[in-house]
Amino acid sequence: MFSSHSLPPALLEKVFQYIDLHQDEFVQTLKEWVAIESDSVQPVPRFRQELFRMMAVAADTLQRLGAHVTSVDMGSQQLPDGQSLPIPPVILAELGNDPTKGTVCFYGHLDVQPADQGNGWLTDPYVLTEVDGKLYGRGATDNKGPVLAWINAVSAFRALEQDLPVNIKFIIEGMEEAGSVALEELVEKEKNRFFSGVDYIVISDNLWISQRKPAITYGTRGNSYFMVEVKCRDQDFHSGTFGGILHEPMADLVALLGSLVDSSGHILVPGIYDEVAPLTEEEINTYKAIHLDLEEYRNSSRVEKFLFDTKEEILMHLWRYPSLSIHGIEGAFDEPGAKTVIPGQVIGKFSIRLVPHMNVSVVEKQVTRHLEDVFSKRNSSNKMVVSMTLGLHPWIANINDTQYLAAKRAIRTVFGTEPDMIRDGSTIPIAKMFQEIVHKSVVLIPLGAVDDGEHSQNEKINRWNYIEGTKLFAAFFLEMAQLH
Amino acid sequence: MFSSHSLPPALLEKVFQYIDLHQDEFVQTLKEWVAIESDSVQPVPRFRQELFRMMAVAADTLQRLGAHVTSVDMGSQQLPDGQSLPIPPVILAELGNDPTKGTVCFYGHLDVQPADQGNGWLTDPYVLTEVDGKLYGRGATDNKGPVLAWINAVSAFRALEQDLPVNIKFIIEGMEEAGSVALEELVEKEKNRFFSGVDYIVISDNLWISQRKPAITYGTRGNSYFMVEVKCRDQDFHSGTFGGILHEPMADLVALLGSLVDSSGHILVPGIYDEVAPLTEEEINTYKAIHLDLEEYRNSSRVEKFLFDTKEEILMHLWRYPSLSIHGIEGAFDEPGAKTVIPGQVIGKFSIRLVPHMNVSVVEKQVTRHLEDVFSKRNSSNKMVVSMTLGLHPWIANINDTQYLAAKRAIRTVFGTEPDMIRDGSTIPIAKMFQEIVHKSVVLIPLGAVDDGEHSQNEKINRWNYIEGTKLFAAFFLEMAQLH
Secondary structure, eight states, X not given: OOTTOOOOHHHHHHHHHHHHHTHHHHHHHHHHHHTSOOBOSSOOXXXXXXXXXXXXXXXXXXXXXXXXXXXXXXOEEEOTTSOEEEOOOEEEEEEOOOTTSOEEEEEEEOOBOOOOTTTXXXXXXTSOEEETTEEESTTIIIIXXXXXXXXXXXXXXXXXXXXXXXXXXXXXXXXXXXXXXXXHHHHHHHTTTTTTTOOEEEEOOSBOSSSSOOEEEEEEOEEEEXXXXXXXXXXXXXXXXXXXXXXXHHHHHHHHHHTSBOTTSOBOSTTTTTTSOOOOHHHHHHHHHSOOOHHHHHHHHTOSOOSOSSHXXXXXXXXXXXXXXXXXXXXXXXXXXXXXXXXXXXXXXXXXXXXXXXXXXXXXXXXHHHHHHHHHHTTOSSEEEEEEEEEEOOEEOOTTSHHHHHHHHHHHHHHSSOOEEEEESSOOHHHHHHHHHHOSEEEEOOOBOTTSOTTSTTOEEEHHHHHHHHHHHHHHHHHHHHHO | OOTTOOOOHHHHHHHHHHHHHTHHHHHXXXXXXXXXXXXXXXXXXXXXXXXXXXXXXXXXXXXXXXXXXEEEOOOEEEOTTSOEEEOOOEEEEEEOOOTTSOEXXXXXXXXXXXXXXXXXXXXXXXXXXXXXXXXXXXTIIIIIHHHHHHHHHHHHHHHTTOOOSSEEEEEEESOGGGTOTTHHHHHHHHTTTTTTTOOEEEEOOSBOSSSXXXXXXXXXXXXXXXEEEEESOSSOEEHHHHTTXXXXXXXXXXXXXXXXXXXXXXXXXXXXTTTSOOOOHHHHHHHHHSOOOHHHHHHXXXXXXXXXXXXXXXXXXXXXXXXXXXXXXXXXXXXXXXXXXXOSEEEEEEEEEEOTTOOHHHHHXXXXXXXXXXXHHTTOSSEEEEEEEEEEXXXXXXXXXXXXXXXXXXXXXXXXXXXXXXXXXXXXXXHHHHHHHTOSEEEEOOOBXXXXXXXXXXXXXXXXXXXXXXXXXXXXXXXXXXXO
């Protein structure tokens, strides 16, 4: 299906050559960005200062590329302890406004998860360190590397004095790891201003599912997080003094949590599967096309046996079927050793990963009704309160949108292979947010390999992924220009 | 039946007067003892140091009373994680050895349950704080207050330069809340030395069943503490990345814990009730004689509704029937807020209160077999390990022994009432241990009121209980001298 198209070979070759020749500079810039400790999770003034510095460095880089840059003041954040911390600005940037060209908006974030060298890191997390082609450092793959790859691609056209094939916009934030505080309000406000001319939105904030084969992500699961509290009184009891005569909150809670999911992973809440999109023959084929070495996956996960034995079943249960996980219990005895306590008040925590076309508020009602039903059958004198503390919608895109086709072609050009068409079992709420507010096609084009370890110790991006990813974005610009 | 006896009124009056006059000193000493954070449950060096300090302070106090004190080195304790911690010494003390007098040995412990001010305490748990006649502090009633009441009673005789009516021995330990580590070996070793001249053993480590009416305790339940570990791998998972394809350890554990007890408190482990002593008509009558205002009991417990509606059923289910309580889970998410974790390895903790004539090792087999049965039906690929980490026998005494009669008389003198003849739903394993090793009569004379909250937040002892309890022990010495 791609045989009829061809990119201007001379230009593409020049751009790729430029990128190869300047790869050490690109790595050096990544090193400078990783060195900024832009941790948005730990709410302390020092890291906030680093976040402001990070955003200023990025704004400066974009300005030097010729972009029109606005750093939007995001005000401040009230923490639960009463402390107030400033929120780093969001960068809105524009490069080119040729009405005959399509406009692609790139979303990225420059904040990172906490990293503590003492805690399992083999190198200083804030000093980008290359070992065997792997660039180790906090933020290397999530998300500083991919943001820079996009910028590098633009800079290659600039350096070669070539017109950009598309108009480009940037929205870059510094609070993603802390829940993208205040971002939705900003996008809503800019809907008819900054976003008015945007045709496509590209995000590069997840990973491939293999070490060498690129992927395009067209959907993510949502998440509904529940807390179910069972209370007898606000004080604990001694099991010798009260054991035998109480409706014990833990017995109630364990029964409630035990009613949620069976041993095969099937969710037992009535009606929960009603709105799950039916599986089509076409969809089954996309799963079959994905390369996944189950043996290697099991080994790298260090899981003896999964609930399912085939690649297709495993991928579908990670991406297109809901799952329910019980996370833990607050208020019970959770320390090492033995304590003969009857907890007086306990809170069970679980969440359901939602898939198209499940609806957050319908799920909330179903779960609440189910738990009330189970609880009422126990005739317990305790009080039960169910609350959904977080409700994030699933997201799915149309994989026949222009930018999906362009991304596929670019991947073919750079990597010589078809991409894995994948979803993400986690939630990337901004994808759904852009789709719902801006009403434009959203695509996720990850650059990092499956073993990059985002959020964990020894996060890295491979030099190969970073540099070929830069080429991928350059090729993508040209493909978009052809297809738009 | 007590009309024929009378104590020397002048001496008794002098002793009571002394106790009343010096009550603030007694409270001050309790404050100093509560200030020592002698937590034996959390196995950390800091608390162990506090335990050693506590035992040294107590040894010094007894020495100043003229007692011959030995602090027995108890060696050290190997923890499951390989760590080794020293065990605080056990105090063996003797005061008087007049062969014409009876010898009463008092057992007490000076270690306490964990207490965390953040977690529901209205005052600093280690600062004894008096509010409306209530002395709040960790260990105030369990067991520092009662130990000091006994010491205060002795000190009153000493200060008044009166001969002690009985020879007195003390055995005081610092590991009771951690299962009296190594105590049994010591008692076994001292059986024909320290314990050779002992006629009676008194323990004061439980509570009345009312706020104002004293009690004597002639039986306690035992306890079998279980841990059931379910493990997939030693690292946690992210629920977005793995939710839907795993046998989640929490789902297994919740099912295992949910199979233990039904909503009416009935234990579901097959065979568990087989050896419970049959209920006799005579026994029913002792329950009928006990005054228990159910309304008041419910109010003071702040429990809306118990599992049973009559006094007799409630008392029997606390004292003569087994109960099962689920204490909590180690390894899962237990903090406030939301975390989308799939715990990789979790440990459920529960215990069964045993009654005559249940057997610890039979119960261990029954519970293990039951959990293995439930687990195998789940076809989970996780690993389950069941262990009984503590097995304590139930205990029951003959209520016509001399010291039972003496205690009844002393209660009549100090409080003007007959005591409730009760059992304790908790485990006081040393009662059973003393009975089995030393072969002497053991009695429990509690001093604390039903609402003292041992083991829970805001533990307290009433000033009235502490001071009248001191008088009770003084009167008990004189009654023992008469009856022996």
